[in-house]
Amino acid sequence: MTTTTADVVSAQKTRTWKSIVGNFLIRNIMVVVMLLIVAFFAYRSARFATPDNLVTILVAAAPFALIALGQTLVILTGGIDLSVGSVIAASAMAAAWSAKNLGDNPLYPLLAALLAGLAAGAINGFVVSRLNVPPFIATLGMLTLASGVAYVIGNGAPINGLPASYGVWANTEFLGFTVPVILMIVAIIVFAFVMRRTSYGLRVYAIGGNRLAAEIAGVRSKRLLFSVYAISGILAGLSGLMLSSRVSTGAPNLGQGYELDAIAAVVIGGASLMGGRGSVWGTALGLLLIQTINNGLDLLLVPAYWQDVIKGVIIVAAVAADVWASKRRT
């Protein structure tokens, strides 16, 4: 009897040892995928693995990071925000309009962009949480509406000839990084903290995991739902400001289709569209993966349309690998 127990224990130990490495790889399959992609590009292109290029990747990632973070919260609740791309456009136009008409102060466009984003997000939140319209529909409506507003603000044309101060938001540098990159890093850290360590974060996971059970445990789900859409809107507003500030123009078609890259980043990061599962770090990784692919394919001079084809394949393959791995995870 005692010997059998000992046998079982030792057999189990060796098995655990062997499986530790395998388990680690399986648990972090996205990291593995990422490393493989980095290795491939580094091998094919001499310019890929340079500090300058890293900065290029980060600069490109920044505006996506903000909307992907908002999207993460929304998806964790089991919803989706399809409107962020057009909210970027509407906020950028509002910011540009304010810079042109209100005076040469960089705070005006900041306020205008934040307000525009908040308004769109608050409407989404209200429609979803109070009117119980499914998030897909509510934000699809906002996608169209905000895009229309963007064109209305510019009378159908881009807003050019903005004061020089408009460019400070994207082009000022601290410690070698531009404002959007710093904002991205800070936002990722703050959101990771909020989602892992605060009661707000836990409540968001809870309503996505099981809304009724969360309500019974005392979560005010309507307020919470409202807040995630509002946050997503505000972040889209900021993103719109950063994007338009970089080129000192308000363009009504800015950000078009960005929502899809943001959703892709969240899903690659391991989130479930059913809600309750996912993480900010996962999203950050997914975002870097997409941006790295974009950048690497550019460096290899792959034609733009082919880039989309390759990117699409990699996104689906990466998520398929993750699903495969999560079934084998123990």
Place this chain on the structure above:
Amino acid sequence: MPPTDVDAASQPAMLACENIKMSFGGIPVLKGVDLSLEPGTVTALAGENGAGKSTLMKIASGQYRPDAGTVYVRDRQLPMGNLKASNRLGIAIVPQELASIPELTVYENLYIGRETRTPLGTLNRRAMIGEATVKLREFGVDIDPAVQMGSLPVGMRQIIEIVKATSRGARVLLLDEPTSAIAEREVAHLYDVVRNLRDQGVAVLFTTHKMEEMRAMADRVVVLRDGQLITDSALADITDDDIVTAMIGRELENLFPEIPRHKDDVVLEATDLVIAPEAEPISFRVRRGEILGLAGLVGAGRTELIECIYGIRTPVSGTITVSGNVLKPGQPQASIERHIAIVPEDRKGAGAIMPLSVIDNATLPRLDIFSKFGVITRRKRQAAIGEAMRSMRLKSDGLGQAIENLSGGNQQKVVLGRWLTATVDALLLDEPTRGVDVGARSEIYRIITELAEEGMAVVMASSDMPEILSLTHRALVMREFSVAGELNREQLTSPDAQDTIFRLASGLETSHPTHTEELAP
């Protein structure tokens, strides 16, 4: 291993599991299980929560691939971890959590995945409805197969799941806690269905935590403990106490503890509460330390009453007072602030949040105590929740384990234990021991009485008659969303209490008489 195996060579076992081993995250759950099932027999699989009963069934039905071991169906080796292959070889499983699709009709549920088609390739609904009617009749089910699955009571859905599972010519039927979700009346129907299948030569394996059910359905009982089959006996040769001892590894003296005397001050009061349109108003008071039972048939409104008290549901009219404060209707968080706790009936749908860990589930209702300026204070909650879960004797791989990976009974312990990290004045329990093993059940009873002794007012809805009879100071019998009668402690301990409750619940006796009064002709 079964006692009589005269012609085992000519009659291979219907299902034979050999040396099945399985571990999760390095923790062994099954450590080499051998089990064989003979045709035309019913075997009860007993064991504590988390013993691995569901895991064994999932392996036999191809849902999980074990670390080691083989499964044979009539001497044919089963490819492991292959649902389709198991199905083809005639293994049918009805899982612990019902898997029917409520939006579809009964016949659609029955035929999904192998629909009957017309020569044109379209659905032949008429043929399916016709066949379904015949098939359901065979099982003594007389319902229209075109009604929506969701409109049927859970017990009926369960039986339809069995009909579905066996209608493809099953030779082995695995039932994982078939009775834990259904009313006593419906259980009898289930017995008939199982016997019917046994007589057709099907080998049935089922799990349950109730002795009566083993006695009523099974010929043989096997007990799983610490990853091994430790008892395998014909039911006639073993006593209930022996089964319980085998399951929990120690002797269990009294399932029900002595219930303490209650105090006089009222904690919870319902005044003229109307919980459904057309229902009679309900009024009652629960005192400090008192356990009030809610009895009744399924659909009598016990759950609705509890939900109205807690604020998940808004009553038509009436008020709830807790320690003198009127509760705002329809606001769970207000109830929590007034120290009310609830253990809902539907563990999966309303209790546990499956993707979250044990500790996060347990933090949620007490977020205010476990956070400072919105940041969760980790050490404090770790200590408090660890303590609460220890008092529940939770079996898990640590507080960080996802609750979905716990066994059903252990999930229930989390859903109850999560309240115990702060004061509770009124505890609302809806079927608190559903799917909970005897050992844990006696612990839950012990905890309930201890909590009452500490001064909680307890309201407990239950379909388990012994629970109502032995654990409550007083019981309300509900019928049609109203109170049909009330029994005090003395009446509850009288021999015909069960009969009185049944009469009240089914409307054979309507006023509020003491049960000794004669019935009106």
